Amino acid sequence: MSENTPLGKRLWITGTDTDVGKTVVTALVAAAFQGIGLKTQVAKPLQSGAVLLPGQSPTVASPDLQSVRAWLKTAVPTWCGVCLEAPATPWIADETQHGHPSIDLERITAQLIDFGAQGDVTVVEAAGGVYVPLTPTQTVLGWLTTIADPVIVVARPNLGTINHTLLTVNALLERNIPVLGVVVSGWDSDSTDIAQQTLPQVFERFLPVPVLAWVPRVALNPQCIRPDHGAVEALFPALASWVKGA
Ligand SMILES: Nc1ncnc2c1ncn2[C@@H]1O[C@H](COP(=O)(O)OP(=O)(O)OP(=O)(O)O)[C@@H](O)[C@H]1O
Numbered sequence: 063m064s065e066n067t068p069l070g071k072r073l074w075i076t077g078t079d080t081d082v083g084k085t086v087v088t089a090l091v092a093a094a095f096q097g098i099g100l101k102t103q104v105a106k107p108l109q110s111g112a113v114l115l116p117g118q119s120p121t122v123a124s125p126d127l128q129s130v131r132a133w134l135k136t137a138v139p140t141w142c143g144v145c146l147e148a149p150a151t152p153w154i155a156d157e158t159q160h161g162h163p164s165i166d167l168e169r170i171t172a173q174l175i176d177f178g179a180q181g182d183v184t185v186v187e188a189a190g191g192v193y194v195p196l197t198p199t200q201t202v203l204g205w206l207t208t209i210a211d212p213v214i215v216v217a218r219p220n221l222g223t224i225n226h227t228l229l230t231v232n233a234l235l236e237r238n239i240p241v242l243g244v245v246v247s248g249w250d251s252d253s254t255d256i257a258q259q260t261l262p263q264v265f266e267r268f269l270p271v272p273v274l275a276w277v278p279r280v281a282l283n284p285q286c287i288r289p290d291h292g293a294v295e296a297l298f299p300a301l302a303s304w305v306k307g308a
């Protein structure tokens with residue numbers, strides 16, 4: 063193997079729900095990999111709620127990838143497989159738009175593998191939460207089971223997150239999907255809310271995987287996420303040891 067052959071690793075970012083901070087954490091994780099000198103890429107295989115302008119590629123049109131490209135200080139190659147207009151689960155968005163289910167997960171997987179092979183590490187943002195249907199017969203969880211890549215679970219910090227996080231992590235582990243850990247996004251260390259104050263204690267006792275980072279609300283301005291961003295630095299140890307060990 064030549065010294066310049068990319069490592070071709072993939073790490074998925076899933077979450078306990080839609081709108082929990084997967085895209086924010088995807089950008090932070092990508093910056094962390096950039097910070098340890100890896101050729102880093104970002105993928106969003108399936109994107110709902112995105113209108114493709116005539117002639118536009120899904121990669122250009124994906125709002126999540128647009129955000130990642132805007133926030134990262136260091137440029138990052140990106141790829142999106144399919145953009146769907148309706149802000150709904152991919153299966154329903156696809157059927158509504160095309161009149162029949164047209165998502166071909168085998169083709170998208172092959173494209174993702176090809177894209178991933180071009181970088182040392184590709185951070186892949188999954189759609190919604192793990193039980194979101196992608197086709198009439200397959201969920202995110204089922205698809206991840208066929209791919210067997212490692213994942214990070216993004217969770218909210220507020221009341222209700224214990225149940226959602228434990229269900230999500232345990233569903234992944236039951237299918238032998240390696241879970242590197244949980245990233246809590248939007249954490250307020252000064253919160254006076256008892257649910258937030260005690261979350262570290264509850265996760266410490268009941269969560270079967272580590273919390274990799276407690277990410278505060280970060281300012282999301284153009285080029286604001288760099289490898290020396292505090293929220294990024296918190297991710298270095300776990301990600302560096304994954305790259306070395308996996
Ligand atoms: N740590 C954070 N700092 C600042 N804003 C955050 C943070 N985490 C989440 N948000 C905000 O919460 C909202 C949802 O975040 P994000 O788009 O990353 O969620 P998502 O899980 O990727 O959603 P989707 O399922 O639509 O892809 C955004 O407005 C984002 O700016």
Ligand SMILES: [Mg+2]
Nearest residue numbers: 084085126187
């Ligand atoms: Mg997102």
